[in-house]
Amino acid sequence: MYNRSNLPLSPRKVIKKSMATFFASGLALVITVLFAVVSFLGSDPNHVKNISSAAIFVGSLIFLNIIGQVIYQYYYYKLYDYEFTDEGGMIQKGVISRATGHVRYQRIQNIYIDQDVLDRLFGLYDVHYETAGEHSAFYSHVDGLRKEHANLLSDFLSERTSGLTSKKDIESTTKLASEDAVTDSNSTVEVSSKANPLQPSVRWEKTIKTTLWTGLLLLVVSSSWAEENIIGWLIFLVITIPVLGSCWRVYYGVWYRNFRYSLGSTRGEVYSRVIGSSATLLYYDRIQDVSVSQGILERVFNLYSVFVQSAGSKYSGLAITGLSKESANLIKDFLLERAKLYKPGL
Numbered sequence: 477m478y479n480r481s482n483l484p485l486s487p488r489k490v491i492k493k494s495m496a497t498f499f500a501s502g503l504a505l506v507i508t509v510l511f512a513v514v515s516f517l518g519s520d521p522n523h524v525k526n527i528s529s530a531a532i533f534v535g536s537l538i539f540l541n542i543i544g545q546v547i548y549q550y551y552y553y554k555l556y557d558y559e560f561t562d563e564g565g566m567i568q569k570g571v572i573s574r575a576t577g578h579v580r581y582q583r584i585q586n587i588y589i590d591q592d593v594l595d596r597l598f599g600l601y602d603v604h605y606e607t608a609g610e611h612s613a614f615y616s617h618v619d620g621l622r623k624e625h626a627n628l629l630s631d632f633l634s635e636r637t638s639g640l641t642s643k644k645d646i647e648s649t650t651k652l653a654s655e656d657a658v659t660d661s662n663s664t665v666e667v668s669s670k671a672n673p674l675q676p677s678v679r680w681e682k683t684i685k686t687t688l689w690t691g692l693l694l695l696v697v698s699s700s701w702a703e704e705n706i707i708g709w710l711i712f713l714v715i716t717i718p719v720l721g722s723c724w725r726v727y728y729g730v731w732y733r734n735f736r737y738s739l740g741s742t743r744g745e746v747y748s749r750v751i752g753s754s755a756t757l758l759y760y761d762r763i764q765d766v767s768v769s770q771g772i773l774e775r776v777f778n779l780y781s782v783f784v785q786s787a788g789s790k791y792s793g794l795a796i797t798g799l800s801k802e803s804a805n806l807i808k809d810f811l812l813e814r815a816k817l818y819k820p821g822l
Contacts, residue, residue, distance in 0.1 A: 477560065477562070478558075478559070478560045478628065478629055478632055479557075479558060479559040479560070480556070480557055480558065480559075480705045483621070483625050483628060484625070485553060485556060485618075485620040486598070486599075486600055486620055486621065486622050487553070488598040488599070488600060488620070489549075489553055489600060489619070489620030490546065490549045490550050490552075490553045491546075491549075491596075491598065492547075492594045492595065492597075492598045492600060492620070493549040493552065494542070494545040494546045494548075494549045494592055495594060497545050497548075497549070498542060498545050499539060503604040507644040515537045521637065521722060530566075533678045540575070544767075545730050548558070548571060552569070552570075552571050553568065554569075555569075555571060555574075555622070556568070556569055556620075557569075558618055560629070560632060560633070560636075562636070562679040562781065563580075564578060564579060564580045564581060565578070565579045565581070565633075566578050566579075567616070567617075567618060576614050577616055579605065579607060581617065581633070581636040581637050582637075582712035583607040584605045584606070584607055584609060584633065584637045585606050585759070585762045586605065586606045586756060586758070586759070586762070586786060586794075587603070587604070587605050587606075587630055587633050587634055587751075587753055587757045587784075588603075588604050588754060588756035588757060588758075589601050589602065589603055589604075589627075589630055589755045590602045590604055590617075590678060590752070590753075590754050590755075591749075591752045591754070592751075592752040593691070593751045593752050595691075595752060596751065596752055596753070598635075599622065599623065600619070600620050600621065600622070601621050601622070601623055601625075601626035601723065602617055602618065602619040602620070602621070602626070603617060603618045603619075603621060603626050603630050603633070604617040605633060609782045628751060629681075629757075630757075634743075634757060636706045637759065652662070666738060666739060666740050666741070667739040667773065667807055667810045668736070668737060668738040668739065669735070669736040669737050669738070670808070672800075672802075672803035672806060673801060673803075674732060674735060674797075675778075675779055675798050675799065675800055676776075676800060677730070677777040677796060677798075678728075678732065678779055678798025679725065679728045679729055680725075680777065681730050681773050681774060681776070681777045681779055681798070682724070682728045682731075682797075682798075683721060683724045683725045683728050684721075684773060685773050686724045686728075687720050687721040687724050690720050691713075691717045691720060691726070694713070694716060694720070695713070695716070698712065698713070727750060730749075730750050730751075731748060731750045732798075734747075734748060734749040734750070734753075735747070735748045735749075736748075737796055739758075739807065739810055739811065741814075742760070743757055743758060743759050743760060744757070744758035744760070744789065744795065744811075745758070746794060747756055750794060758772070758784060758786075758794060759786075760788060760811065760814035760815050760817070760818065761815070761817075761819075762786040763784060763785070763786055763811060763812075763814075763815040763819050764785045764786055765784075765785040766782065766783070766784050766785070766808050766811045766812050766815070767782070767783050767785075767808070768780055768781070768782055768805060768808050769781050769783060772785070773806075774797075778801075779797070779798050779799065779800075780799045780800065780801050780804035781795055781796065781798070781799065781804070782795065782797075782799065782807045782808055782811075783795050784796075
C-alpha cells in the first residue's frame with residue numbers, strides 16, 4: 477500500500493506549481509494591466525509624471541500575485557492526499573473545492589511517467605494512469621514525486637494491473653499460446669529500438685514538417701506587416717524561417733538520441749526525452765488495433781509509423797515513428813501476436 481506517508485510528495489512541488497501557475501495565468505494578467513497602464517499614460521502627456529507610480533503599482537501586483545500563488549500552492553500541497561491499496565486507488569486534491577477520484581485497477585489501460593520542463597528543473601516526476609473512459613486528468617495522476625517514488629508507484633500500479641488475470645484466464649491464454657505455436661523460446665523475444673532502430677532520416681522528416689507548420693503560422697501572424705513594408709517582411713521571413721528550421725533540427729536531434737522502445741513478452745515500454753521526459757507502458761491485453769501508415773513526407777524519406785490504439789491511450793494512440801518498412805511490419809506483427817493471446821478475434 478502506498479500513500480502520503482510512505483510515498484511523500486516533494487516540497488519542491490510548491491515552488492514548481494507556483495512558477496507554472498504564475499507564468500500561465502499571472503504573467504498574462506500582469507502584462508494586460510501593464511499595457512492598460514501604458515496606454516492610459518500615453519493618452520495624456522500630463523500623466524507622464526505618474527509613470528513611477530504606475531511602475532510601483534505593477535510591481536506590487538506582481539509581488540502579490542507571486543505571494544498568493546505560493547500560499548495557495550502550499551495549501552494545495554498540504555491537502556493533497558492519495559492512497560493505493562491492493563483493492564484500488566484514491567486521489568484527493570483541491571483547496572477551496574475538493575475533488576476525489578477513485579480507480580479500480582482492472583479499469584486502468586495505460587500507465588506513464590511524465591516530466592515537463594519545470595519538473596526536470598526541480599527533479600520531479602508525474603505518474604499518470606488512464607482508464608477506458610478517462611484519459612489522465614485532474615484526479616488520475618499523482619504529480620510532484622521524486623524519481624525513486626515515481627518508479628515505486630508506477631511499478632506498484634503495473635503489478636496490480638498485470639496481476640488481475642484470473643486462473644481461468646491464465647489457462648485460456650496458455651491454451652491459445654500453444655494453439656498459436658508460441659513456444660517458450662520465442663515468448664522471451666524482445667523487439668526493441670536497439671535491434672530495430674529508428675532511421676536517422678526521421679530527424680529531417682520531422683524537422684521539415686514542423687518547420688513548415690511553424691513557418692505557416694508565422695506567415696499568417698506576420699502577414700499584416702506586408703501591407704506596410706513588403707521588403708522588410710520578406711527579409712524577416714527569409715531570416716526567421718531558416719532559424720526556425722535549425723532550432724527544430726537541434727530539437728529532433730536530441731529527441732532521436734533519447735527515444736527508445738522495448739516490447740517484451742508481457743508488455744512494452746516507450747521512452748522519449750528532449751527537455752522533459754515521458755515513459756509509457758503498453759499492455760498487450762488492452763490493444764484494440766495496430767496499424768502501419770506512411771505520410772507524405774514519410775514517403776519521401778521512405779519511413780513508416782506504427783500506431784497502437786488502446787481504450788485509454790495517451791492522445792488517443794501510441795505511435796512509434798521513423799521506422800523502416802521491415803521494422804514497422806515486425807512491430808505490428810509482434811504486437812498483434814501478443815494481443816491475440818488475450819483477444820483471439822483481433
